[in-house]
Amino acid sequence: xxxxxxxxxxxxxxxxxxxxxxxxxxxxxxxxxxxxxxxxxxxxxxxxxxxxxxxxxxxxxxxxxxxxxxxxxxxxxxxxxxxxxxxxxxxxxxxxxxxxxxxxxxxxxxxxxxxxxxxxxxxxxxxxxxxxxxxxxxxxxxxxxxxxxxxxxxxxxxxxxxxxxxxxxxxxxxxxxxxxxxxxxxxxxxxxxxxxxxxxxxxxxxxxxxxxxxxxxxxxxxxxxxxxxxxxxxxxxxxxxxxxxxxxxxxxxxxxx
DNA sequence: ATGGCGTGGTAGCCACGA
Numbered sequence: 001x002x003x004x005x006x007x008x009x010x011x012x013x014x015x016x017x018x019x020x021x022x023x024x025x026x027x028x029x030x031x032x033x034x035x036x037x038x039x040x041x042x043x044x045x046x047x048x049x050x051x052x053x054x055x056x057x058x059x060x061x062x063x064x065x066x067x068x069x070x071x072x073x074x075x076x077x078x079x080x081x082x083x084x085x086x087x088x089x090x091x092x093x094x095x096x097x098x099x100x101x102x103x104x105x106x107x108x109x110x111x112x113x114x115x116x117x118x119x120x121x122x123x124x125x126x127x128x129x130x131x132x133x134x135x136x137x138x139x140x141x142x143x144x145x146x147x148x149x150x151x152x153x154x155x156x157x158x159x160x161x162x163x164x165x166x167x168x169x170x171x172x173x174x175x176x177x178x179x180x181x182x183x184x185x186x187x188x189x190x191x192x193x194x195x196x197x198x199x200x201x202x203x204x205x206x207x208x209x210x211x212x213x214x215x216x217x218x219x220x221x222x223x224x225x226x227x228x229x230x231x232x233x234x235x236x237x238x239x240x241x242x243x244x245x246x247x248x249x250x251x252x253x254x255x256x257x
Numbered sequence: 258a259t260g261g262c263g264t265g266g267t268a269g270c271c272a273c274g275a
Binding site: 009010012013034036060061062111112113119149151161164165168169170203204205206207208209210215217219246249250 | 258
């Protein structure tokens with residue numbers, strides 16, 4: 001099973017790139033973040049024509065998450081239950097595979113803007129409620145995969161300039177602690193587990209020729225239940241789409257299980 | 258590195274991203 005996560009920074013702009021990438025890579029599951037479109041605009045028909053089911057939890061202008069899948073998507077869930085939130089940042093579904101029933105959770109964690117902002121407090125609060133919900137979800141679903149844009153670089157190796165970014169949003173100790181708490185529920189960061197010392201990034205700033213100079217961060221992750229860790233064959237980041245015209249500032253992160 | 262870019266909504270700059 002090939003699963004990928006990709007922050008597309010507007011599906012309105014990037015749909016043709018997503019379609020091209022699907023045709024080239026042939027993933028079984030593709031999780032999108034920042035679709036930036038209302039549900040009525042989501043291109044279910046185009047994806048259906050490629051052989052995929054799709055579900056979308058979207059809104060105008062900001063946020064928006066989707067799951068695109070060759071498998072039927074069952075027991076779907078939008079947002080964190082019991083957590084009041086106008087922002088569309090989570091979508092989940094269950095699939096039946098030859099590995100058994102797997103719960104798929106696609107998230108777009110808040111950015112946080114700056115560590116002294118209300119948005120940072122919202123980010124930490126969102127992560128707290130997400131973790132509480134996830135703990136219970138993992139009891140219900142022994143096989144779970146959480147993937148998406150976490151907006152957290154878990155370790156210094158995941159940041160091109162740890163000194164320059166010290167205590168900044170994306171790397172601050174409280175965010176890293178929140179990430180650690182998620183991992184400690186019994187999950188593996190698949191890329192880091194499979195590639196313990198590889199320096200690789202999933203996001204580069206549009207400014208300052210960030211991609212050309214490789215001034216990146218690894219903030220998009222695929223967390224896999226420890227039950228499934230041994231079954232992961234490969235975890236990679238595909239920089240191919242960065243060569244497209246008008247690329248997203250994120251690259252797809254992939255696993256084969 | 259603190260800007261510099263990109264997207265979208267709105268009405269021509271502003272919010273927001275990371």
